[in-house]
Amino acid sequence: MLSSVAVRNFSNSAVMANAIKNVTVIGSGLMGGGIAQVAAQTGHNVVMVDVDDGVLSKAHERISTSMKRVAKKKFGDSQEEANKFVSDSLSRLTTSTDSTASVKNADLVVEAIVENIDIKQKLFKQLDEAAPEHTIFASNTSSLSIQKIAQNAKRKDRFGGLHFFNPVPVMKLLEVIRIPETSQATIDSMLAWGKAMGKVTVQCKDTPGFIVNRLLVPYYGEAYRMYERGDATTRDIDTAMKLGTGYPMGPFELSDYTGLDTNLFVIEGWAKEYPDEPLFKVSESLRKLVSEGKLGVKTGEGFYKYNK
Numbered sequence: 386m387l388s389s390v391a392v393r394n395f396s397n398s399a400v401m402a403n404a405i406k407n408v409t410v411i412g413s414g415l416m417g418g419g420i421a422q423v424a425a426q427t428g429h430n431v432v433m434v435d436v437d438d439g440v441l442s443k444a445h446e447r448i449s450t451s452m453k454r455v456a457k458k459k460f461g462d463s464q465e466e467a468n469k470f471v472s473d474s475l476s477r478l479t480t481s482t483d484s485t486a487s488v489k490n491a492d493l494v495v496e497a498i499v500e501n502i503d504i505k506q507k508l509f510k511q512l513d514e515a516a517p518e519h520t521i522f523a524s525n526t527s528s529l530s531i532q533k534i535a536q537n538a539k540r541k542d543r544f545g546g547l548h549f550f551n552p553v554p555v556m557k558l559l560e561v562i563r564i565p566e567t568s569q570a571t572i573d574s575m576l577a578w579g580k581a582m583g584k585v586t587v588q589c590k591d592t593p594g595f596i597v598n599r600l601l602v603p604y605y606g607e608a609y610r611m612y613e614r615g616d617a618t619t620r621d622i623d624t625a626m627k628l629g630t631g632y633p634m635g636p637f638e639l640s641d642y643t644g645l646d647t648n649l650f651v652i653e654g655w656a657k658e659y660p661d662e663p664l665f666k667v668s669e670s671l672r673k674l675v676s677e678g679k680l681g682v683k684t685g686e687g688f689y690k691y692n693k
């Protein structure tokens with residue numbers, strides 16, 4: 386493991402990439418599970434953390450299924466190589482319900498817990514006291530300010546955003562976010578780690594939604610309003626955006642896939658913070674579906690119905 390002195394002295398990306406070997410992922414849901422999976426597949430030692438063993442074992446099952454899909458694609462002809470890829474990757478992945486103990490050997494901590502600022506701040510305060518000095522902290526938040534999430538941590542030079550996309554094993558993009566205090570060595574290290582994870586990185590300042598969600602959220606809003614005015618059906622809007630622009634999913638399919646509760650939470654948060662911005666106005670149809678427990682693919686119904 387790299388010492389804190391070494392971290393300060395090295396700004397070379399390749400050297401720093403080697404430094405990130407031990408990764409702790411906190412939160413094992415949709416995103417944390419995917420991040421832990423890809424990290425294990427790319428040779429990192431991974432500790433995946435969640436609140437109880439039941440959640441962790443479900444996440445482990447999902448990871449194992451997804452890894453088999455990845456292995457099939459990678460080693461189509463050779464079942465033996467595919468099996469070895471899965472078992473080697475899984476052997477690098479351990480689980481824990483103790484977040485502070487899980488960071489003791491971490492070079493990098495990626496947080497992917499519930500999108501709640503108070504809970505994220507509290508977690509990072511505890512981790513800051515428990516982790517080695519050189520450990521880099523990152524949040525995978527979709528919509529919250531990294532600066533606010535980092536508020537209670539002392540290591541602000543070793544803090545940033547690492548924003549992945551769903552499904553993590555498939556989506557190639559990783560947004561790397563800096564706050565004013567983030568050191569260049571930390572940015573270099575996060576960029577190099579992104580490359581080691583097989584992702585293409587882009588950089589952005591700590592602004593609402595970073596690059597992708599700043600464009601995607603108003604796009605969702607316009608689609609919801611178009612449907613609410615009765616200008617077109619959800620099906621036709623989705624078909625239009627898929628065939629007219631080459632997007633793999635239309636805005637309603639993608640909303641259901643991401644989770645309508647997640648989308649509502651993001652839009653409500655921004656509507657509260659930026660009340661004069663019409664692009665962040667909360668959609669009534671979205672609010673209604675969420676209040677009925679129709680959260681998208683994960684609950685079997687959202688804008689569309691799904692076979693569970």
Ligand SMILES: CC(=O)CC(=O)SCCNC(=O)CCNC(=O)[C@H](O)C(C)(C)COP(=O)(O)OP(=O)(O)OC[C@H]1O[C@@H](n2cnc3c(N)ncnc32)[C@H](O)[C@@H]1OP(=O)(O)O
Nearest residue numbers: 451454455458527549550551552554555598633634639643
């Ligand atoms: C909210 C935020 O903060 C940020 C966000 O995440 S925004 C959302 C970003 N995500 C998107 O925009 C997703 C858009 N959708 C897509 O790209 C595609 O529809 C999709 C990849 C999800 C599914 O693709 P598809 O062609 O409809 O389905 P499918 O055939 O099942 O999968 C395509 C390939 O991906 C693989 N795949 C899909 N999901 C997978 C998973 N969870 N694990 C591993 N592999 C997976 C499949 O094995 C398949 O591989 P082959 O091409 O070799 O067959």
Ligand SMILES: NC(=O)C1=CN([C@@H]2O[C@H](COP(=O)(O)OP(=O)(O)OC[C@H]3O[C@@H](n4cnc5c(N)ncnc54)[C@H](O)[C@@H]3O)[C@@H](O)[C@H]2O)C=CC1
Nearest residue numbers: 412413414415416417435436497498499500526527551643
């Ligand atoms: N859903 C999406 O498409 C995307 C979500 N994100 C962001 O990633 C983060 C996680 O989102 P999802 O994976 O969708 O959520 P999720 O609900 O699927 O998973 C969150 C997990 O965190 C666990 N958790 C909550 N508090 C915890 C704590 N204190 N310690 C340990 N584990 C805890 C929960 O038990 C749950 O398993 C959020 O910040 C979200 O904004 C980012 C990109 C895309």
